[in-house]
Amino acid sequence: MMAATNNVTPIEREYYRLSEAASALSLSEDDLLHLGATGRAELCAPVLNEATYSWGKFTPHLVQRPDLDVIVIWFSPSDRVILHKEDLARIESTGAARITSFVMPSEPLPEYAGEWFSHDEMTPEIYAQMASTEKKHLFVSSAEVKRLRAESLARSHDTLGEGERATLQRQIAALALVLAEKSSKYAKGDRPNGSQIAEAVDELLSWLPDANTRGVSKSNIRANISAGIGLLNG
Structure with a gap:
């Protein structure tokens, strides 16, 4: 049995x-x-x-x-x-x-x-x-x-630690400074023009219909440039 x-x-x-x-x-x-x-x-x-x-x-x-x-x-x-x-x-x-x-x-x-x-x-x-x-x-x-x-x-995979987030924001700010140095269009006085950079990124992404644009809205880009500049100056 x-x-x-x-x-x-x-x-x-x-x-x-x-x-x-x-x-x-x-x-x-x-x-x-x-x-x-x-x-x-x-x-x-x-x-x-x-x-x-x-x-x-x-x-x-x-x-x-x-x-x-x-x-x-x-x-x-x-x-x-x-x-x-x-x-x-x-x-x-x-x-x-x-x-x-x-x-x-x-x-x-x-x-x-x-x-x-x-x-x-x-x-x-x-x-x-x-x-x-x-x-x-x-x-x-x-x-x-x-x-x-x-x-x-x-x-859960996208969650960044505080140190990782600060590092990325510094990198974004550094790239924004390079853009501002290369073209006055992306500068506002002696600082990067976050709005113009965000608009340019948004236009570029619109040409890439298959791109995963999660987290790269214009407001996020402006906020991260601003935060990164603050971290670099701190």
Whole structure:
């Protein structure tokens, strides 16, 4: 007789309950709900009311086309939809919300609709409201869990110590001083013109559509030049 084994391979889920997703991300449920309520995470819920939902040709979020057909889809509790941050904010503050609109996740559309509709802009005009939705009804897609985990790892890798940050700011200030020395356009008196340098960097980055521009906004560049100059003069 073979011994029983507990080595069960977990399945790859498409959706995880809010509590499970929060645990996987080392967050509390309230933290993850707050990310959704502030538009930084996509949270889903089942369509608790079986009903026909419609996307019409005059839905505000869609491109207006006189020849656009109305899309009508039957939703049941087996369907998950992405909730708007305003409804998630209501759930966060009051514990529940009656959902009146939602975003359809990336599922196949009728063939005639695919040419005109963008999934990230699809908000239905609902023929029947969803039932009251609470925190216990919320889910997070596996794709969103992976995205949030990747963002968290990126933030942890990007975290600089105080000494490292000061060193980089000195280097940025030194480069700004070189620019100011080479061209009066980038000088303001005897100091680098942070605004002009930031504008030039912004223009250069606009020519590089695939560049990762996170952290190099014009305000960040100006702030780091100024801080670096202060460190060099200190």
